[in-house]
Amino acid sequence: MTADHYYSSGGDIALFERAFGRQLPVMLTGPTGCGKTRFVEHMGRLLGRPVVTISCHDDLTSSDLVGRFLVSGGDVIWNDGPLTRAVKNGAICYLDEVVEARHDSLAILHSLTDHRRTLYLDRADEIVTAPATFMLVCSYNPAYRSSLKELKPSFRQRFVTLAMDYLDPDREAEVVVAETGVDLAVAERLVRCATAIRQADEVFHFEPPSPRVLVTAGHLIAAGATELEAAHACVLAPLGGDGAVADGLREIAAANLTTETALAQPLRK
Structure with missing residues (x-):
């Protein structure tokens, strides 16, 4: 976009x-x-x-x-x-x-x-x-x-x-792709991670991650960062929280992002 x-x-x-x-x-x-x-x-x-x-x-x-x-x-x-x-x-x-x-x-x-x-x-x-x-x-x-x-x-x-509200996951992934140029599969994993955190919002009580932070994470991935590195820096770290909350967020990210595909994702033409 x-x-x-x-x-x-x-x-x-x-x-x-x-x-x-x-x-x-x-x-x-x-x-x-x-x-x-x-x-x-x-x-x-x-x-x-x-x-x-x-x-x-x-x-x-x-x-x-x-x-x-x-x-x-x-x-x-x-x-x-x-x-x-x-x-x-x-x-x-x-x-x-x-x-x-x-x-x-x-x-x-x-x-x-x-x-x-x-x-x-x-x-x-x-x-x-x-x-x-x-x-x-x-x-x-x-x-x-x-x-x-x-x-x-x-x-x-x-x-x-x-x-207004967040777009549905498919459309949100399209936004990340259009804004950053990362592969659609990468964008879908970022959105899946954010969606899981949003669903856990009632338990953790924080401001849920927005499409804006997913676009920022996508830019870092396009620049060579791994998916987990980008997610930690752009999605998890801004949420803050104590040790238990931080551990829970890291578990959510690890469950929804892959480390095998995190290196130098191909860009969409």
Whole structure:
């Protein structure tokens, strides 16, 4: 899969297009690395709209979103923030991991997510009405265990929610092949290893390995690493855990990967 391609997992593209046509905001939910960001980028290309991405975090303020006054050349001038620029340009504004943002910062979005579709810039004494091509898209992982944060139900209900998940194993293996060039059999073993770990997630209680780490492992294998070396470095090590958990993960990897074929796998032409 190249950077400009996206593997659909169902009716996600059609639903997004319908929401765009009706000027409705969309909330993407799903595990880390399941393709939420790539999906938004793909839909931007498909709909012919630029995508303005904002990575949310604890320190993100409403001013960071809408803009602020700055001193320039002795004058105090207003500078639009990324959200304001997206609204004015009729772009797709994508708030990645919106759950990480402070609730008071998200309040600025309320008027954009209802019938008003308007951004109020109180400090600049300006009202910006969103054009028909503007779309607000947010994403987060509802199963993210290391965070105690949660979005308010009243905020979530402002959005059309599109639940995303991992691709089925065959399609996921195709992604690894297309991204890295490793042999299909190698990709299938990596996916099988990740699937086994995901199924053991309820016992070990960690963030399961995403397709992103499988692609990274595939790159290492294509560069000459063995399958087990790549799996340990890219799949197992980031999961951490105590000795018992680490031992369990190594057993899963050893059971699903082969050492005989791990040396210099042939690349797909």
